[in-house]
Amino acid sequence: MRKGKLTSQDFTPKVVVPCAHADCKESAILSRKLPTGWANLCKTHDLFHVQRESDEFCRAQGLETYEQKRNWILAKLRAPRPTPAEHWAKVLETPGLIWQAYEMARNYFKRHPQALTNPTAFMTPIEDEETEAAFRAYLAETAIPESDSSPE
Numbered sequence: 001m002r003k004g005k006l007t008s009q010d011f012t013p014k015v016v017v018p019c020a021h022a023d024c025k026e027s028a029i030l031s032r033k034l035p036t037g038w039a040n041l042c043k044t045h046d047l048f049h050v051q052r053e054s055d056e057f058c059r060a061q062g063l064e065t066y067e068q069k070r071n072w073i074l075a076k077l078r079a080p081r082p083t084p085a086e087h088w089a090k091v092l093e094t095p096g097l098i099w100q101a102y103e104m105a106r107n108y109f110k111r112h113p114q115a116l117t118n119p120t121a122f123m124t125p126i127e128d129e130e131t132e133a134a135f136r137a138y139l140a141e142t143a144i145p146e147s148d149s150s151p152e
């Protein structure tokens with residue numbers, strides 16, 4: 001154990017990354033990809049760029065009023081969600097993601113090999129009782145036990 005008071009030599013100086021805005025004195029908290037490239041930004045300037053990006057998106061979509069923006073979001077929420085298989089297939093065909101994403105996608109298809117050949121199989125609506133019973137039997141037969149309980 002040490003004895004005596006700590007001196008300034010006991011500390012390594014904190015690395016301060018300046019905000020990319022020339023007139024800004026704050027230190028950056030993150031790096032964000034802007035249309036001009038990656039930039040280190042302080043909290044205030046990060047919010048500034050996020051807001052600007054949102055405004056541009058709304059302008060491009062023709063969303064001007066609060067009501068229009070609200071309706072756009074509600075319609076988006078009502079739209080059908082991709083199945084896990086569709087989601088992980090999309091991940092596999094998207095370049096430039098972190099390697100963990102591809103790893104998780106490959107693990108999903110290892111656990112659910114049938115999802116590779118027919119990603120929308122489980123989205124098909126059931127029309128009648130007979131088909132539904134057959135479908136249940138099919139599911140029971142092809143179900144693969146989960147190796148862990150991690151969410152997909």
Ligand SMILES: [Zn+2]
Nearest residue numbers: 019024042045
């Ligand atoms: Zn700043």
